[in-house]
Amino acid sequence: MLETSIAEALAGHLRGNLLTPSDPGYDEARLVENGMINRKPSMIAQCSGTADVITCVNFARENGLPLSVKGGGHGVAGKAICDDGLVIDLAPMKGVLVDPERKTAKVQAGARLGDLDHETQKFGLAVPAGMISTTGVAGLTLGGGFGHLTRRFGLTSDNLLAADVVTADGSFLRASENSNPDLFWALRGGGGNFGVVTTFEFQLHEVGPEILVAQTVHLFDDAREVIRFYRDFMDGAPKELGCTCVVSYISPEPAYPEAHHGKLVAKLVALDSRREATEENTPLRELMSFGNPILTDMSPIQYTTLQSAADDAFPKGGRYYWKSQHLRSLPDEAIDRILENAGTVPGEYTNFHFETMGGAVNEVDQSATAFPHRDGAFTFSVPAGWADPSRDEEVIRWAQRLHEAAEPFSTGGTYVNYLQGDAGDEFKQAYGANFEPLREIKQRYDPQGLFDAHQRIEAR
Ligand SMILES: Cc1cc2nc3c(=O)[nH]c(=O)nc-3n(C[C@H](O)[C@H](O)[C@H](O)COP(=O)(O)OP(=O)(O)OC[C@H]3O[C@@H](n4cnc5c(N)ncnc54)[C@H](O)[C@@H]3O)c2cc1C
Incomplete structure (x- = not known):
């Protein structure tokens, strides 16, 4: 009864919808990308603009309500949704x-x-x-x-x-x-x-609208050589080149030979973002001539096609547990340890991958912005994903083991956007030397911790 009157009081001041548990659309709005998150807020305000956001912030503070903020709902830790409080849902604000x-x-x-x-x-x-x-x-x-x-x-x-x-x-x-x-x-x-x-x-x-993209797919048996090649290829590569090395299962798509559907592979996905790049003048040619791939392709494609090419690999509502770290370098020993610990790779949506940092990221001083990881050469991420809840423990343990295997080669830094809800001390590590300055700024702008549903930086 109390909740109904509180909700009515807020709804009267909003232009967007206010959803409560009995409203159609409530479940759709409270569920996020990660199906392991099942929180139940008492109200979800689908804000139509800044005025609604200001109203919600004031309302939550004045009524002592837990508050969370939902952007795209992709955060694996699910911090966009709070239990028993008010969610500011920004979905209608897409301009x-x-x-x-x-x-x-x-x-x-x-x-x-x-x-x-x-x-x-x-x-x-x-x-x-x-x-x-x-x-x-x-x-x-x-x-x-x-x-x-x-x-x-x-x-x-x-x-x-x-x-x-x-x-x-x-x-x-x-x-x-x-x-x-x-x-x-x-x-x-x-x-x-x-x-x-x-x-x-x-x-x-x-950039674009067309961009030169190369992809090569190798069987997992060749993963050691593929990852070594990837490391050497990106060492000193021009900044205009990007390349990601992904170990994942092949989906049953016509692009892949049917005999390989469901097999574990090591993929290199690379681009040359220069407008003048062609199949003849690009350094990506080296990628195409390496090893014994089961599939290779190099062609100019729409940049927007590249940006959505992997969307299906992460179905909404799958169960996700992510680990990630920045690596100083990628010596043979690191590659061997990672592959020895990869085992059978559980989870139909699981992959593990390396992204190349350096370039423009490392040209910015570590203290210039709150993001501190300006010295890593690669990131190593283990986004584990599966459908069956009875496999939770098995897959999570596997992801943790694989992450631990790479730790001796880590800068000690981890990416805050890939942190799981159980991150604990890792959250502090995610900011390194920038953690204390962040606490001071938190004290200035949110001393009472209204925005603490997020991965929390405690005010000083
Ligand atoms: C499938 C998938 C692929 C990804 N790929 C990449 C990638 O290629 N590169 C990369 O860097 N990251 C990637 N990420 C990680 C991504 O950056 C984070 O999950 C990020 O938090 C998603 O933002 P969101 O707005 O969708 O998430 P949400 O879950 O809505 O929000 C994440 C956090 O930010 C807070 N927040 C959201 N909006 C606001 C706001 N307007 N003001 C204040 N706080 C806000 C939320 O409260 C929450 O704590 C990926 C994640 C997934 C699940």
């Missing part, structure tokens, strides 16, 4: 405004990467971001954000020019190098600890 003259874009915080690419690519422009088009721009940017274009143009957060933020006291602030620079520093890697970002403004770069 993207491109300024082709200035090469900038203003992006509302409910937009997905696919929404962003759709608008920017019309002008042959792009923000470097992640590799799955359904991921939210908001969470990804606030934690850093890396993908195919990262070596050339830096992290997504490195390309943030400004953000509009609703802070815990209900103020609406602009954060940029010139306005509230401490908040701006914290938002570039420090996550959702400091307020609700309603709009991001990004620097765009000339």
Whole structure:
């Protein structure tokens, strides 16, 4: 009864919908990408704009309600949804405004990467971001954000020019190098600890609409040689090249020979993002002539096609447990240890992969933004995914073992956007030397911890 009257009081002040557990659409709105998360908030406010966000922040603070913020709902830890409180759901706020003259874009915080690419690519422009088009721009940017274009143009957060933020006291602030620079520093890697970002403004770069992409697929028996080749190929490669090395199962797609469906393979997915790149002049040619692949392909494709090519590998509602770390280098010993511990690779949506850092990421000083991992050469990630809840323990243990096998080669850093709910001390490690400055900024903008449903930075 009390809840009903509280919900009515809030609903009367919103332009967007307010969902409570008895409303149609409530379950769809509370479920996130990771099917292991099953939280039940008392209200979900589907905010139509900044005014609704300010109303919700003030309402939660004044009524002592737990509060969480949902962007794209991809965070594996599921922190976008709180139990028994109010969720600010930004899904209706998907506007993207491109300024082709200035090469900038203003992006509302409910937009997905696919929404962003759709608008920017019309002008042959792009923000470097992640590799799955359904991921939210908001969470990804606030934690850093890396993908195919990262070596050339830096992290997504490195390309943030400004953000509009609703802070815990209900103020609406602009954060940029010139306005509230401490908040701006914290938002570039420090996550959702400091307020609700309603709009991001990004620097765009000339990319696409077509981009040269090469892919080679090798049987898992050759994984050792493939990973060594990948390491050597990317060592000193020009910044315009990106390459990811993925071990995963082959899906039953016509592109693959039927005999190999369901087999474990080691894939190299690479791109040459220069507009002038051709099949004849690209360094990617070396990739095509390596080893005994079961499939090779090199061709110019739409950048948006590349950005959504792996979407099906992560079905919504699958069970996910992710581990990740930054590696100083990738010596033969590390590759051997990883492969010895990979075993049979459990989980139909599981992969493990290496992404190449360096380039523009490492040109930024470690203290320039809250994202501190500027010295790694590669990331090693183990996104385990499966459907059957009875396999939870088995798959989680496997992912933890594989992660531990690579630890001796780690910088000690881990990526906050790939942290699981059980992260504990790893969360602190995710920020290294930037953790204490983040705590001070938390004290300034959210001393009472209104935004603590996020991976929490305690105020000082
Ligand atoms: C399938 C998949 C693929 C991925 N691929 C990549 C990749 O290629 N590169 C990469 O860097 N990362 C990748 N990620 C990780 C991704 O960056 C994080 O999961 C990120 O948190 C997703 O953002 P979101 O808005 O979708 O998530 P949400 O779950 O909605 O939010 C994540 C966190 O950010 C907070 N938050 C969200 N919006 C706001 C806001 N507007 N203001 C304040 N706080 C907010 C939430 O409260 C939550 O704590 C991937 C994740 C998945 C599941």
